[in-house]
Amino acid sequence: MTKATKHTRALTGTAMLAAVATILMYMEFPIPIMPGFIKMDISELPALIASFAYGPLSGIAVCLIKNLIKLPSTSTAAVGELFNFVMGALFVGVAGIVYKKNKTRKGAIIGAVAGALIMALVSLPYNYFVVYPAYVVMYHLPLEAIIGMYQAINPNVNGLLACLVTFNVPFTFAKGMVDALLCFLIYKPLSPILHGRK
Secondary structure, three states, X not given: OOHHHHHHHHHHHHHHHHHHHHHHHHOOEEOOOXXXXXXXXXXXXXXXXXXXXXXXXHHHHHHXXXXXXXXXXXXXOOHHHHHHHHHHHHHHHHHHHHHHHOOOHHHHHHHHHHHHHHHHHHHHHHHHHHHHHHHHHHHOOOHXXXXXXXXXXXXXXXXXXXXXXXHHHHHHHHHHHHHHHHHHHHHHHHHHHHHOOO
């Protein structure tokens, strides 16, 4: 396969995976142990597949495309989409970089775990300093009311930082690991299609 053919296949594969990611982004659902405004989706799964198949830039491109497509129907004034892009790009970018240096199953696992961990850790200051203050301003929802939604699940949490550490950071890490687990289950059967091999 020539370099030009590989490049074309990578572009085509990235576009296809971005389309799937966009569909999955709309298929979100609530988690009982989280406040109702936090939803779960697996739209980073196609991005992680792209990152392993074509490199980290391809995975990041999938994250960007799916959020740009969703932007016109945003209900968060783009704050949610920007957060989703940054977190997804960190996750699949780190995973892809690690895997690119060590193209083994072990390298993929280490990359996915490292990406999920970095995504979860960065989500803490990002939520604390950017996302939640923005929501307070945009929706005129007192911070105490947001904290109250967390306290309805766990009365022992006090303050936004405690809420994020107790709920959001573990949730974000778990979300990344769910995507990674699904990726490991389906990547091998998909690999010949993604790379144009019989």
